[in-house]
Each structure stands twice: as structure tokens, then as C-alpha cells.
Amino acid sequence: MRHKTWEHTGQRSVRELKIGESGVICCLNDPEMGLKLLEMGCIPGTEVKMNSRAPLGDPITIIVNNYTLSLRLDEAETILLK
Numbered sequence: 001m002r003h004k005t006w007e008h009t010g011q012r013s014v015r016e017l018k019i020g021e022s023g024v025i026c027c028l029n030d031p032e033m034g035l036k037l038l039e040m041g042c043i044p045g046t047e048v049k050m051n052s053r054a055p056l057g058d059p060i061t062i063i064v065n066n067y068t069l070s071l072r073l074d075e076a077e078t079i080l081l082k
Contacts (some may be wrong), residue, residue, distance in 0.1 A: 011026060011080045011081060011082075012080070012081050013076060013077045013078070013079055013080055013081065014048060014050070014060075014062060014071070014076040014077075014079040014081065015060070015073050015076040015077040015079075017048075017049075017050035017062075017081075018050060019050050019051070019052060019053065020049070020050065021049070021050050022047055022048060022049040022050070023047070023048060023081035023082065024045065024046070024047050024048075024081060024082045025042055025043065025044050025045065025046050025047075025048060025079055025080070025081060025082075026044060026080045026081055026082040027044055027080050028042065028044075028078055028079055028080070029078050029080055030078035033075060033078050034078070037075065037078070037079060040064075040069055041064045041065040041067070041069065042064060042069075042079055046064060046065060047064075048062045048063065048064045048079070048081075049062060049063045049064075050062055051063050051068055057073065058072055058073045059071055059072050059073070060073065060076055062076070
């Protein structure tokens with residue numbers, strides 16, 4: 001299990017958003033997953049909004065660039081918000 005980076009930096013990750021909350025992407029903290037997320041539209045400076053969570057919490061869906069994107073929690077944790 002990865003450590004929650006936002007606890008150490010004071011930043012929140014997309015994983016921590018509640019349904020209906022939004023934030024602006026600050027950075028991606030996993031180089032391996034970063035390219036994949038960039039290709040899916042998770043670009044720093046872009047606003048994201050938490051759309052839904054699966055009944056057991058994983059995966060989640062976010063709205064980014066006017067489309068719905070499904071992410072696993074470990075992926076969402078790597079997207080840090082301003």
C-alpha cells in the first residue's frame with residue numbers, strides 16, 4: 001500500500017474528494033502512471049470533479065475535460081490537487 005502523499009505535503013489527492021467536490025490538478029506523483037494519466041486528460045491545471053464511487057469504494061469516476069473517467073483508487077491517489 002502506498003503512503004498518502006497529501007498527508008506529508010498538505011495537498012489532497014483525487015482519491016480524497018467527496019462526491020460533487022472538485023479541484024484543480026497540481027501534479028502527478030507517480031512517474032510510471034503519470035504518462036497514462038496525462039494521455040487520459042489528467043493534465044496539471046485541469047479541473048476535475050468527483051462523480052461517483054463504486055459500492056465498495058473502488059473504482060471511482062471523475063469528470064475531466066467534459067468526459068467521465070474511471071480510475072482505481074491507487075491511480076487517483078497519484079493525482080494531487082492545488
